[in-house]
Amino acid sequence: MTSIVLLSVLGIANLFLGFLRSNRILLPAALVILLLAFGANVLDWGAAPQSYFNNMLTIDNYSVAFTGIVVLTTLLLLPFSEKYVHDGEANLAEYYSLLLFALVGAIMMVSYDNMLMLFVGIEILSISMYVLAGSDKRNVRSNEAALKYFLMGSFATGILLFGIALVYGATGTFQLTQIGAGVANPANASFMPMLYIGMLLMFIGIGFKVSAAPFHYWTPDVYEGTPTFFTAFMSTVVKTAGFAAFLKLLLFAFSTAQSFWVPTIMAMTVLTLLIGNVGAVAQSSAKRMLAYSSISHAGYLFIGLVALNGKLSENGIFFYSLAYSIATVASFAVLKLVIDQRQREDYDGLNGLAKTNPLLAFVLTVAMLSLAGIPLTGGFFGKFFLFGAAVDKGYIGLVVFAVVMSMVGIYYYLRPVIAMYMRPAADEAATTPIVVSGFQSAVLVILALLTILLGVLPGIASSLL
Amino acid sequence: MLTAVLLFFPLAAALLLHFFKGGTARVVAFGAALLEFVLAVVVAVASKSSAATQFAIDQPWIASSGIRFHIGLDGLSLLLVLLTTFLVPLIILASFRHDYKNASAFYALILFMQTGLIGVFVSLDAFLFYFFWEVALIPIYFIAGVWGGERRVQVTFKFFLYTIIGSLFMLAAFVYLYFQTGVNGAERSSDLLAFYNLSLSAAQQSWLFWLIFIAFAVKMPIFPFHTWQPDTYTESPAPATMLLSGIMLKMGIYGTLRWLLPVVPLGVSQWSKLVMILAVIGIIYGAIIAIRQRDLKRLIAYSSFSHVGLMAAGVFSLTQIGLQGAVIQMLAHGVNAVGMFFVADAIERRTGTREISDLGGLTRHTPVLSVTFLVMLLSTVALPLTAGFVGEFLLLAGVYEYNAWLGAAAGLTIIFAAVYLLRMFQRVMLGPDTSLTATFRDLTGAELAVLAPLIVLVFWIGLFPNTFLHISEPSIIQLLDIVKR
Known part of the structure; x- marks a missing residue:
């Protein structure tokens, strides 16, 4: 709870920092706020469940764990927001504040106990994201993304609200x-x-909200148009919060109606996996590939919902979200640096990166292997736990399908790796190293190490819940 | 404790290598690999010859799941660890003549792969085994993909997809078995012994067999899962080819011995005939294609493919003599393949070509090279007194015991090998000079340092095979007991 209060209050305070006309302090300020929130969140760990607002919100280990993921993800992502620091016209303070508010929404989504709180959480998160999607004001694609996201998103929210009303x-x-x-x-x-x-x-x-098929059509366009930094936020924090909320809904509200929703969710799972993976194969832009990849990962997470296997599911979804978020942040961070400095979003833009920036290439490789689910990385155990939960429940066919889909995944996740290590630089401009600050390098190293740590000692996060 | 040191020392060395550059990195890597070999020998001397697992470490790996970090050595593992640690320093030494760009990364990957390989050979937990199985793959993919020849990108991509998809089937089988260990309310476990003690129906074993077998069949490779192999061997840089053929191929055979035969014995007895036939087809098919090859490296690649078929056939004969033959042949083939590829690389480096038709008359310029080449070659052809003879003789005896006709067909491997290898020797080493070979220099001291230990081992295995057979015998007998119970 402290983390919600902290983020809301300090988020507003952060807004006032904008008046100081010094953009340099904004990033450190936001980092400090997030660190405080993360610390406050950790302190709640292990305490007895605590309810707030007439039992509309409960802080227990479940919510603390998922809050931990979303705050950590934002924390690790923030150092890569620097492009805007040099953009005089950008209202930087607002962006940081909106990001913090979005986080508040995400935290409400993982700790709600009442449908209204779920709705409020989703709205806080979504409205912040609509604005952030369009934050690159002079870019037509960014405007298109924001409008598309807003129109489709508000429509979806309406449907959600209607659903809540009927359940009521x-x-x-x-x-x-x-x-x-x-x-x-x-x-x-x-x-x-x-x-x-x-x-x-x-x-x-x-x-x-979690870009599951067949409601995924907005995803590639919005992800592509949105400034990369916010795309990364969208595909990690929004997805994690969405799945945590979904899981809570199924576990506590609808667990006795399994005979009805299991086929429904199963159909969504199969479709999402198929569209995400097959769609990703066809892409030539790395950013669009990651958009489809985020659809496919929604599909893998869905398997944890279909199985709904008590602790196995909870832990599986937690571990998967964590591993996925870290790997996605790492890949978007590298991609953002490349896109900003090379002005290319396709795979060829990555050619020869291993020569000019070995660190970036290494981090992106680790991230890709993790997303592909190859051992030594957290992504492998994420899939392992989710598939295990499903096998335990007897969904063998579904798991076989998911495994086949992850074989497809290996194909497109290796393409950036091949581009970076095995192809020569595309042109002269691509032979100059990309500028990465020391702080960013350190964060990238942390991201890669975390991914490997989760892949070698999964026990540290596999049975927290 | 010793096993863990053996396992993680190369990894530590690989990480350390980051702080060295170029030539120094090379020397440090070689030193580390040599130290690892000494360590392995110490372990071998300290171990007792029995089927029991020694130097075991058994720690929880993933909490509350029954998945444990369980490693240990028995005779079979020990031999393969010895082979790995023996070959890696030689492979590193063999690459000294090349000036690989970004040397520290190159050698770090080799050492990293060594950890994966040793991990495969010492793991006693299914998921740990799978984990190291893939850990061994990732570095070799980068070694071959980054430092390889012109067509490396497509070729290594195919290699990577093939092997990883094959191993996913194995993983699926392991997950299924893991859940089976818990069906009667028992604790789930992925331990090797827990898998051995499962009582699975013949129908379950029948399909589980294929899931596990495909992973190993791709790795070895067995016909028709071999299509990645000749290209990958040819396009990889020499050290990678040596790693692939000398050691990585043995992962498939070792996996079959440890994780396939005893786990699904009924499945094995149901399908062994088919696998034997596939293996024999591979022997003949590989040999016939080898005869037609014009590229030196490719010819050796097909020869390797043909020979591995015989090893697989020996393993599936399920006779003690066949299995022991496979074990000794793993060592012999490791030595032979590394030696052959090294000589091919030495020739290519000097002349810039691998085309057999461009070469000729090397014997006159290079007495040392041609003698060493001949030794390796005759060992591959299985001439008595050499390593290859012992292995192939036992293997053929095993296959013959299983089925006389298959034994006869498998026996063709020796005749065919003589045909393509001696013909190749004749055209490369004898005959008139060509423009490329006229200024050929003989082996240098460093190159001889690579070949000398290999030659010593060729004769050692050939003359005193019992040194090694003795180590693996208890394990093999125990293995057959489990299979046949």
């Missing part, structure tokens, strides 16, 4: 656990159709 109609409550009791109650049998429709609409709403 069927069970008479917004509280998660009471909905769960209502669903299980045989006296409510006549309301089941309404409940099912409500559930479906909610799945659509949240499915949109």
